Amino acid sequence: MDTSLVVENAGRLYEGFKLTLALVGSAAACAAIITVPLVLGLRSNSRIPRAFSRTYVTFFRGSPLLAQLFLLYYGSGQLRPLLEDLGVWWLFRDAFFCSVLAFALNSAAYVAALVNGAIDGLPEGQWEAATALGLGWVATLRKVIMPQAIRLALPGYGNEIILLIKASSITMAVTLYELLGVVKVIYSRTFDITIYIWAALIYICIVSIVRLAFKLLEQSFFRW
Amino acid sequence: MELLGFGAGGWGWSFLSGLLVTVEVAILALPFGLLFGLMIALGRRSKSRLLRIASVGYANAFQAIPELLTIFAIYHGCSQLIQFLMSELDIQASWSVPGVAAGSFALGLVFAAYSSEIWLAALAGIGRGQYEAAMSLGLPGIASLRIVILPQAFRLALPGLGNLWIILLKDTALVSLISVSELMREVNLAVAATHRYFLLYLFACLGYIVLTKISEFVLERLNLRASRHLVRVA
Numbered sequence: 001m002d003t004s005l006v007v008e009n010a011g012r013l014y015e016g017f018k019l020t021l022a023l024v025g026s027a028a029a030c031a032a033i034i035t036v037p038l039v040l041g042l043r044s045n046s047r048i049p050r051a052f053s054r055t056y057v058t059f060f061r062g063s064p065l066l067a068q069l070f071l072l073y074y075g076s077g078q079l080r081p082l083l084e085d086l087g088v089w090w091l092f093r094d095a096f097f098c099s100v101l102a103f104a105l106n107s108a109a110y111v112a113a114l115v116n117g118a119i120d121g122l123p124e125g126q127w128e129a130a131t132a133l134g135l136g137w138v139a140t141l142r143k144v145i146m147p148q149a150i151r152l153a154l155p156g157y158g159n160e161i162i163l164l165i166k167a168s169s170i171t172m173a174v175t176l177y178e179l180l181g182v183v184k185v186i187y188s189r190t191f192d193i194t195i196y197i198w199a200a201l202i203y204i205c206i207v208s209i210v211r212l213a214f215k216l217l218e219q220s221f222f223r224w
Numbered sequence: 225m226e227l228l229g230f231g232a233g234g235w236g237w238s239f240l241s242g243l244l245v246t247v248e249v250a251i252l253a254l255p256f257g258l259l260f261g262l263m264i265a266l267g268r269r270s271k272s273r274l275l276r277i278a279s280v281g282y283a284n285a286f287q288a289i290p291e292l293l294t295i296f297a298i299y300h301g302c303s304q305l306i307q308f309l310m311s312e313l314d315i316q317a318s319w320s321v322p323g324v325a326a327g328s329f330a331l332g333l334v335f336a337a338y339s340s341e342i343w344l345a346a347l348a349g350i351g352r353g354q355y356e357a358a359m360s361l362g363l364p365g366i367a368s369l370r371i372v373i374l375p376q377a378f379r380l381a382l383p384g385l386g387n388l389w390i391i392l393l394k395d396t397a398l399v400s401l402i403s404v405s406e407l408m409r410e411v412n413l414a415v416a417a418t419h420r421y422f423l424l425y426l427f428a429c430l431g432y433i434v435l436t437k438i439s440e441f442v443l444e445r446l447n448l449r450a451s452r453h454l455v456r457v458a
Contacts, residue, residue: 062433064397067408071425074415078422166290173401180293187296193304196297200289207288 016182030104158214242410257335265343286337
């Protein structure tokens with residue numbers, strides 16, 4: 001196969017690759033933060049936080065990420081006076097920030113459902129045992145429930161990160177050219193279809209590395 | 225509100241036709257994705273080493289490549305192929321690949337990769353005795369699969385396939401980027417004309433949520449129906 005296309009555009013592709021990593025990394029970190037109150041809401045005893053969390057999860061899991069990204073990026077422009085009053089307009093003007101926020105909000109819904117399911121998967125006896133030991137609510141979660149739930153949720157979380165890597169390719173719709181965006185630009189200049197095959201190989205490499213990393217992580221969690 | 229209505233100045237009709245195209249793309253992708261996915265799953269269980277490697281490679285590759293990349297590659301690849309064929313055969317016509325066909329073919333390829341995992345698990349969930357019984361009845365391979373194995377495997381596969389269907393419905397939004405007039409693109413056009421960004425994009429999200437909720441309801445019914453022989457009457 002002819003490699004000149006990739007060699008010539010290596011710099012651009014690398015820039016796109018870095019942007020993909022930055023998008024995925026920041027989105028995953030923000031999603032982790034948003035997940036905590038969501039899971040607490042889903043498991044809450046009072047109705048309002050539960051209803052809110054459920055609506056949130058339904059909304060973000062029920063509609064396409066592309067529509068959510070458009071809603072956030074273009075929709076925020078309509079709320080500009082409000083956002084300016086709050087002093088955060090400069091953030092929402094930025095395509096990178098909007099993309100990260102959209103990915104984080106979306107991913108958090110999936111991760112919250114995942115963690116919630118993992119906690120549901122633990123036997124009732126774990127809670128009872130913790131209560132019998134006189135552990136408080138926070139200590140129960142931190143010392144008993146979460147260490148076990150994380151093990152259950154880890155494979156699903158790995159898949160979620162991979163989905164995020166793949167999903168990051170849609171930011172070209174809001175003028176942010178990450179790896180696939182760069183590839184699309186190269187294609188529209190050269191009309192050389194092989195660039196798509198190279199892009200596919202790059203993505204397969206990235207995803208394989210992430211898969212391997214999570215496999216090692218799982219093994220270290222299950223080492224006993 | 226009249227923006228979403230069906231009267232003059234309302235975008236109701238274009239949204240409705242967009243919604244139909246969305247469903248059309250998903251439904252076109254489904255049979256190919258299901259069948260090809262089953263074939264990949266059978267390939268992964270095959271005795272031939274080459275077939276196994278090819279099937280596993282296919283499944284892993286298309287699960288790793290972004291859907292959008294597959295869509296672009298298929299769309300532009302098919303366009304180039306057809307142009308090449310037409311210039312070779314000296315056909316003077318300007319004919320481009322319909323986006324709906326390219327989009328649903330690409331989404332079908334991805335669906336096949338994911339559904340092969342589910343078929344694989346479902347086939348593994350059928351007891352060995354079923355295969356042996358089919359063989360001892362003298363059923364040839366295809367017949368044993370069609371009459372004995374698949375009807376049972378389908379019940380096991382149904383919940384997973386249902387989830388994939390819902391993912392497929394949402395992925396159709398990506399086809400708007402190759403100019404297929406499905407819901408997302410119709411909303412984009414309406415937005416460009418009216419600048420009611422927030423309302424219209426929120427409406428688009430809700431449109432997809434309605435589709436996924438209807439799907440969930442139907443799938444639940446299907447699941448109940450498929451496993452009705454397991455229900456104990458009190």
